[in-house]
Amino acid sequence: MSHFPASLTASEPWKRLQSLAALDLFPHCISLSAPENIHGMLAREIAEMILCLNRTGGDDCxxxxxxxxxxxxxxxxxGEPGKAPAIDACREVIRAMAYRPVVSHKRCAVIFSAERMLLPAANSLLKLAEEPPVxxxxxxxVSEEERLLPTLKSRAWTVSLRDGKKTEKKPVPSSPEEWGRWVExxxxxxxxxxxxxxEPWIRHxxxxxxxxxxxxxERLRILLESRRLSRTMALDLTVLALKEGIVFEHLFGDFW
Structure with missing residues (x-):
């Protein structure tokens, strides 16, 4: 990462990306917002983590x-940094992603200047965003501004690597009493x-x-963002996952 801005590699959002990559918990569709001048480097760094068999990138696997x-x-x-793909290029991405990985454990696609795509091009990617290959x-x-087509944005986990106000940090409730007060x-x-x-919990x-x-x-937050769970179910699942430590991902199958 010698050419990647140190301020970004030290940032909390980047550390979260690294954590999710290491745990192999990346959602299949992610919207990344960052300054356009680093989009090429960003794509390379992210792809290295995702495609590495050890999920770290830059090793000898x-x-x-x-x-x-x-x-x-x-x-x-x-597409390329500063130039969004046309519909034919998007269709080629879809075709390429249908093939199984060659040397890695998964395949990675990067769409540059995603917020500048014309409507037909953006719409062509909806199925890939919603129903990825098995x-x-x-x-x-990857975009400079968070202005994706709403139907596409709703299917993606959004991460901003732009400078901004730091989120406060706060410990997750730990005792039964603290969890009881949180639920109430x-x-x-x-x-x-x-x-x-x-957000404050994850940062802490x-x-x-x-x-x-x-x-x-983070994975739990992504699930709740789908808004497919009722309020009561969301609260119960949060307590079960973060207090009791249940593994919840397999419970929902393709619910994500």
């Missing part, structure tokens, strides 16, 4: 040795009121070195 300049047999690009796929929509406090809340509470877990806990909280 078979997948990392397969890089040839900026190309990799399991990396597919649509083999491993991670699909990145949120018993009349909507999902939109509960979701912002995850990351800075405390508990990357596994941060990954679980």
């Amino acid at each position: 078979t997948a990392c040795r397969a890089w040839s300049g900026e190309d990799h047999p399991d990396l597919v690009r649509g 083999h491993g796929v991670v699909f990145f929509l 406090k949120n018993s009349g809340s909507e999902i939109d009121d509960v979701l912002p509470q995850f 877990l990351v800075e405390s070195g508990d990357h596994e806990g941060a990954g679980k909280a």
Whole structure:
């Protein structure tokens, strides 16, 4: 990462990306917002983590040795920094992602300048964003501004790597009494009121070195963002996952 801005590699969002990559908990569709001048480097760094067999990037595994300049047999690009792909290029990405990985454990697609895509091009990617191939796929929509087509944005987990105000950090409730107070406090809340509470928890877990806990909280937040669970189910699942430690991902299948 010698050419990647140190301010970004040290940032909390980047550390969360690293944690999710290490735990193999990446959602299959991710919207990344970052300054356009680093989009090329960003795509390379992300792809290295995703495609590495050890999920770290830059080591001597078979997948990392397969890089040839900026190309990799399991990396597919649509468009280029500053230039969004046209519909034909998007269709080519879809075709390429249908193939199984060559040397890695999954395939990675990067769509550049995603917010500038014309409507037909953006619409062509909806199925890939919503119903990825059964083999491993991670699909990145890289943009400078968070102005994706709403139907596409609703299917993606959004991460901003732009400078901004730091989110406060706060420990996750630990004792039964603290969890009881948390549930009571949120018993009349909507999902939109509960979701912002995850950010301080995740930040605290990351800075405390508990990357596994941060990954679980992040994954849970992504599930709740789908808004397919009722308020009561969301509160119960949060307690079961973060207090009791249940593994919840397999319970929902393709619910994500």
